[in-house]
Amino acid sequence: MDLMLAILITVVGASTPILIAALGELVVERSGVLNLGVEGMMLIGAIAGFVVQFHTGNSYLALLAGAGAGVCASLIFGFLTLSLSANQTATGLALTIFGTGFSALAGSSYSARPVTLMRPLFPAEFAASPFTKVLFGYSFPVYFAFIMVAAIWYFLHRTRAGLILRAVGENDQSAHSIGYSVIGVRYMAVMFGGAMAGIAGACFPLLLTPQWAERMTAGRGWIAVALVVFASWKPFRLLAGAYLFGLVMTMELYAKAGGGPLSVIPSELWAALPYLATVAVLVLISIRRDASTNAPACLGKPFLPSN
Template sequence: MNAVEFILAGMLAAATPFLLAALGELVVERAGVLNLGVEGLMAFGAVIAFIIVYHGGGHFIAFIAAGICGALLSLVFALIALGFRANQVATGLAIGILGQGLSALFGKSYESLTVKGLPKIGIPGLADLPVIGGLFVQDSVVWLSLLATLCIWATFAFTKTGLVIRAVGENPKAAHAIGYPVIAVRVAAVAFGGMMAGLAGAYASVVYTPLWADGMIAGRGWIAIALVVFGTWLTGRVFLGACLFGAVSLMSLAAQTTGLDLPSQLLSSLPYIVTIIVLGIISADRRLLKLNGVASLGEPFER
């Protein structure tokens, strides 16, 4: 298998933790809320899922539990940032620290243990294509994540729900005036984002690299938040960004196998460096950000 085939085959799986978390944060930010706790929510979901799979609960239950736990922890964020109108940046950071702490606490006796991942499902016909065939052999969660991307895109493009979320994020006062429950919509969006982050963490710990290590999320939650900016709050672009980061994280692996003489620390920091560079390039276009950005992002709503 050459490097191109390797990256094509693995890209979607590597992208999935980024994708799930970023899709969740996209919905949260579209509703006008900035939740910076994604890294901690992912870590919390990851440890819950790992413990359940390790004790034989199975992947299905593990993902459900991780989603519920992520949503519950993000509701603490909602209570404090939306209920008590606390600073969203500080609240998000606190939830992040708390989630990472809980994950380390619960995961302590599971350090370096492994579990079995998920089998891959190929699409008949397409899977046998040369070079790009690997793209069509993925585990079930990857296929479901692609479906989720489609659903979220369609929700924002065609449904009233999507319209209400956007109205609440763009102009909460006007949305309130025409009778939409601003706070309730935002709480629901935050819970959805927490659930998606929990699922993303679960994918990282029980499917993508099915082994437990403290700090295994390794900045992926933060990159997911950056991806929402890269995607200028558009579902399709967030998906492309996640694929790019999936490819970048695989490239560091591919570079090591091809015997490129680069320090492994440089390759490990590649995703972070790419994030910084892309963030600079996208943000420099102020008009683009202003056009697609969410007007009331991070501001508390007061009647």
């Protein structure tokens, strides 16, 4: 039982950054923009968060710095793809390469410098027993991720602004013709995605490994991008998807490390599960043709007003 709880705690840690980054990308894609630069923005957020944590020790400031750095990075993407109508796929890839290099440069003098982990949000008494620790033992970003799932769902489906954002993503020409600023809405969405990716990146030094290491996100930005498709652009499915991926990533290691009941499912199978699940979900989506794939109709297409 204690082991189960310990595994759960590790799963939460592994899932949180993926979930936060994917939530940002979900909003971006719902506005009709495909930003493949999530990995790069995460790395820029990670180094910004690390530097602030190192110099001030204030983890909330560090998260803010990560968000701010992510916004700055996303604005490069926004300017190129929205204002100059550059190809989104190529620009996003370039942003990832840029982020990798830039974060390495910015962090070159911060090697061999450990920081402290972010403190849990609730006082230690709340997390005294193993059970309550599973609920109350985490720091702020874990709860933030859950709140954002609900908040983004509410925003997209229950507010006028969310409706406009979806309209821009589904049919930019129509939205434009009835007077909405397609570019403006998309800029906001891209900046929000940048902030979320930056926070997700900052989670690495603050939650997982209190150090700076080049390329420390190690491809999780790409998992986040893939998850948005996996979740068919729906926030609550995204929550399930992120925790499923976190679970299998963690279980692979626990299965390798342990004997007994954990190794009933071989670690190789755990490692393969996310891909099997992706195939299964994609098949399910295409079977239900009536619901269509749910992909925003204007995803990835540059907006050039026709009038």
